[in-house]
Amino acid sequence: MKDISFADYLLVGLAVTTLVLAAEERVSCPKLCVCEIRPWFSPSSVYMEAPTVDCNDLGLFDLPMILPSDTQVVLLQTNNIAKIEHPLDYLPNITEIDLSQNNLSSISDVNIGHLPQLLSLHMEENWICALPDNRKALCWIQVIPTND
Template structure:
């Protein structure tokens, strides 16, 4: 009998301890969210284990208050959040924040101050209309900014001030009509710029001049009809360039000639009529050239691809009216 009573007492103690542990743990994982340690890769593909709070697709109208302060990755994609006040201020260890597919109309409403360790920020598919000066100044360690598919029509000349460590900037599918080189003066280490699918009225000389370390530039779907000769001045390390789905009627060979490191060039889906002699002459590092889906292309002239020592891949697919001179490939 005494042994049975002792056992019952021990069992009761165990239940109490378990209940206490549960009550202590509960506030650190918001209801319906998933809290666990997951693999996380830096922009340089360095592997880490990161404490992750996943609150995606929960129809939340605000960020939960009871997120553990040691959270490193916070996922809030596909919710109904339109304003953040102080919910993020205690998350000083946050390295990745995903607020894509919410209802933010102003960058100031995202509550980004004090996130000094943030490396990756996703704000895709919101309704942000402008990026005013110094709006991201507190994100000193940010390396990736994804702000595609918003309504951005205005960017202040100092909007990216403080982002000296930024490596990747994705501004696709907004409403920009011009590119201001002043934007890039605060981004000396930028390697990837994706700014396609904006209704840009035209490029200007020295447009990207401050981006001396840029490796990849995407200018797809912008309605560009011509490229100024000096548009790419300063891009000595640019390796990849895409003009996919623009309105170019000729190869912009003078603008391309200032790119000594160019390896990959995409001119797919442009209304170019003829590839002329010398259009791609003397690109010492060009490895891949894509000239596909050109409805108006009728001819490739002899000598168009001369002296391309590194050329490994030339694509000329789905060009229904092309009469290809075989001598052009010799």
Template sequence: MKGCVLLVLLALCSAKPLFHPSYVTLKNMMLKDMEDEGDSDLDADNSLFPTREPINPFFPFDLFPTCPFGCQCYSRVVHCSDLGLSSVPSNIPFDTQMVDLQNNKIKEIKENDFKGLTSLYALILNNNKLTKIHPKAFLTTKKLRRLYLSHNQLSEIPFNLPKSLAELRIHDNKVKKIQKETFKGMNTLHVLEMSANPLDNNGIEPGAFEGVTVFHIRIAEAKLTSIPKDNLSSL
């Protein structure tokens, strides 16, 4: 028995702190955005990126009063990937800045799934079974910069996306049409990845990209037979 206890203590002492790769990715993305926006004080948000050592992996919820069951919560990042979830979990802390829900079985995003998450910066929903996103789902996420919806079953780009988006990835879905109002007012959208969708020439309405300053747009593996010049002239 003493030998077993000793082995456990040795394992605890040698264990590395929990430092999920997505945490590092989020930090790099946010710092890059701050540089692009001319913010010279890149270390201003020490509450998100603390200078102290990463938190102990055996107490991952120290910084949160609540955390969705089965998820990991730390430094305003909520990881709920690979849990077999069929819906967005409740009790996501209101000051969360990144939610990782990839590799689950979520079919629908409801109106109040992200209600109150006014600080949300990045949302990862890749590789689910999404077919529907409520038009008001992002009503309060006015700081959302990066939205990942790839590898789902969406037939259209969600309506009423946050105007703050800088990056939208909706690769490998079932999108057949881009309506004129889809990107209206999204003046900060710089990256649009929507390859591997059954999109043809008639699916892009005239003026769909009007007013958008996309730096990178990818529509490979589609059904286009020519370059949609009327839509790309404003990019």
């Protein structure tokens, strides 16, 4: 049987360590969601490709706890989300969030955190009946209430 040298052990150890560190740094796509680069148009119709997390129509009651750090677009349309308690401000490049067709009943139920790159927040077809009097809050939230 061939003896394995110290250098062989060292190389195997370094390779395993590198794989473990790489796996820890990269957050995987949330279960059932689809994570991929997709075409995206800004509100001013500028085309770009954006890392997108698509969790549409999955029956979710909460946002996924952690999303990949490079995420720019989060699609959560047609779920059962009634409140967002965990901010998304760990995602510095997020430009669009779609929360349409969920169970949100108040703007105060939406705690997304400080997102300086956010351009679009879609909240149509929720259960929001009143908007706050604070006009400053409406500058970054574009809400289209339903007449239901």
